[in-house]
Amino acid sequence: MSLPRARFWLAPSLLIAAAAYFLIFWPMCDPHPAPLPSIGVLVLHDMKIYPSPDAPPIERGSVIVARGIITAVGPNLPIPAHAAVLWCPNCVVMAGFWNAHVHFTEPKWDFAAFKSAATLNAELSDMITSRGFTTVVDAGSDPRLTLSLRRRIEHGELSGPKIYTAGTALYPPHGVPYYVKNTLPFYLLWFIPQPSTPTEAAEIEAYNIDRGADLLKLFTGSYIARGNVEPMPIAIAAAAVRLAHQHGQLAYSHPSNVAGTRVAIDSGVDVLAHAPDSTSGVDSSILDALVAHHMAMIPTLKMFATTVTTDPAYLDPIYAEVRGFHARAGQLLFGTDVGYMTDYATDGEFQGLARSGLTARDMLRMLTTAPAQRFGVANRKGLIAQNYLGDLTVLDADPFDDIAAFSRVRWTIRSGRVIYARR
Ligand SMILES: [Zn+2]
Numbered sequence: 001m002s003l004p005r006a007r008f009w010l011a012p013s014l015l016i017a018a019a020a021y022f023l024i025f026w027p028m029c030d031p032h033p034a035p036l037p038s039i040g041v042l043v044l045h046d047m048k049i050y051p052s053p054d055a056p057p058i059e060r061g062s063v064i065v066a067r068g069i070i071t072a073v074g075p076n077l078p079i080p081a082h083a084a085v086l087w088c089p090n091c092v093v094m095a096g097f098w099n100a101h102v103h104f105t106e107p108k109w110d111f112a113a114f115k116s117a118a119t120l121n122a123e124l125s126d127m128i129t130s131r132g133f134t135t136v137v138d139a140g141s142d143p144r145l146t147l148s149l150r151r152r153i154e155h156g157e158l159s160g161p162k163i164y165t166a167g168t169a170l171y172p173p174h175g176v177p178y179y180v181k182n183t184l185p186f187y188l189l190w191f192i193p194q195p196s197t198p199t200e201a202a203e204i205e206a207y208n209i210d211r212g213a214d215l216l217k218l219f220t221g222s223y224i225a226r227g228n229v230e231p232m233p234i235a236i237a238a239a240a241v242r243l244a245h246q247h248g249q250l251a252y253s254h255p256s257n258v259a260g261t262r263v264a265i266d267s268g269v270d271v272l273a274h275a276p277d278s279t280s281g282v283d284s285s286i287l288d289a290l291v292a293h294h295m296a297m298i299p300t301l302k303m304f305a306t307t308v309t310t311d312p313a314y315l316d317p318i319y320a321e322v323r324g325f326h327a328r329a330g331q332l333l334f335g336t337d338v339g340y341m342t343d344y345a346t347d348g349e350f351q352g353l354a355r356s357g358l359t360a361r362d363m364l365r366m367l368t369t370a371p372a373q374r375f376g377v378a379n380r381k382g383l384i385a386q387n388y389l390g391d392l393t394v395l396d397a398d399p400f401d402d403i404a405a406f407s408r409v410r411w412t413i414r415s416g417r418v419i420y421a422r423r
Pocket residue numbers: 101102103139337340
């Protein structure tokens with residue numbers, strides 16, 4: 001190339017390189033940010049406290065959080081000098097809620113690395129923190145968006161939850177779900193991972209982990225058309241799960257039907273991200289196998305009711321599955337699939353769980369201790385106890401009287417910082 005021609009290309013090349021850096025690589029920098037240390041003392045004063053799902057509540061007690069950590073819980077605690085005090089005699093305090101199934105895939109999160117804090121805080125509040133969630137699990141999104149949110153939250157620019165992310169989900173060969181296909185421009189479909197060999201599956205998962213993923217998400221059964229589920233070949237699923245486990249990560253699966261559930265069981269998946277909603281063949285032997293393999297389930301009942309149909313012929317067998325899994329002491333986690341489901345209100349999920357026979361105590365476990373155990377952080381999250389993280393959800397009524405109160409959030413507190421306050 002002659003010198004003038006080289007010069008001609010120099011400026012556009014630099015421009016393209018700069019654009020690629022800012023649009024692709026910069027949003028994914030610092031994938032595991034250290035959280036900003038919490039300072040100061042926060043006191044939740046004169047409230048009803050549920051220290052754990054299994055302990056009796058403390059009537060008119062206090063929780064003291066210093067530097068992000070709970071230092072005292074009980075009745076008649078003296079308020080330290082210079083503490084910030086939240087006083088609410090009719091309020092109820094529970095450990096910070098988890099939503100174990102969310103997505104950051106709606107257009108509102110596009111360019112999350114660059115949008116104003118005010119814009120993103122309003123969206124985070126609407127979808128997550130106003131619902132009481134202090135920890136969420138992103139079960140598959142564009143990592144540029146999730147990692148940008150996570151970085152800006154941990155750096156203190158945004159008020160948001162602790163985010164675990166699966167990065168991009170893995171699909172069966174030619175197995176992109178019809179509802180994803182219908183919403184994405186065709187060129188983005190080329191970037192959806194559909195490994196055709198076990199080696200390729202492991203390579204994609206290794207790349208995901210390198211890019212900051214904390215868990216694996218597989219479509220072990222994918223609705224390639226309405227009523228038509230394509231299962232993932234077992235060897236492909238098993239290779240990805242093996243790699244995730246080698247890195248100490250959990251594997252989530254979207255099972256869809258009995259074949260997808262069998263692949264999840266046989267490949268070593270840890271968590272069903274939904275109850276299988278095509279329930280034909282999901283019998284007691286399948287539920288027994290799920291429990292025998294220590295798998296957890298996130299029912300996502302409201303999502304089925306709002307995005308598929310409210311026909312009881314469809315929903316009742318799903319409620320029966322959840323009831324059967326629970327009766328076998330299977331571990332249930334609370335999750336709603338918001339992001340995919342655009343109605344963020346949580347009350348419908350609690351109603352669905354009640355229809356499946358769960359009590360307020362069961363639901364509190366699903367929101368707190370069960371996910372903390374499953375994600376290996378039960379020594380610092382899930383309870384209101386000394387030396388635990390100051391993650392707290394404050395409601396203005398008691399869900400043990402009426403489960404509707406789970407959705408009546410007054411304050412959401414993460415590591416001793418108020419990340420949502422109802423006006
Ligand atoms: Zn989902």
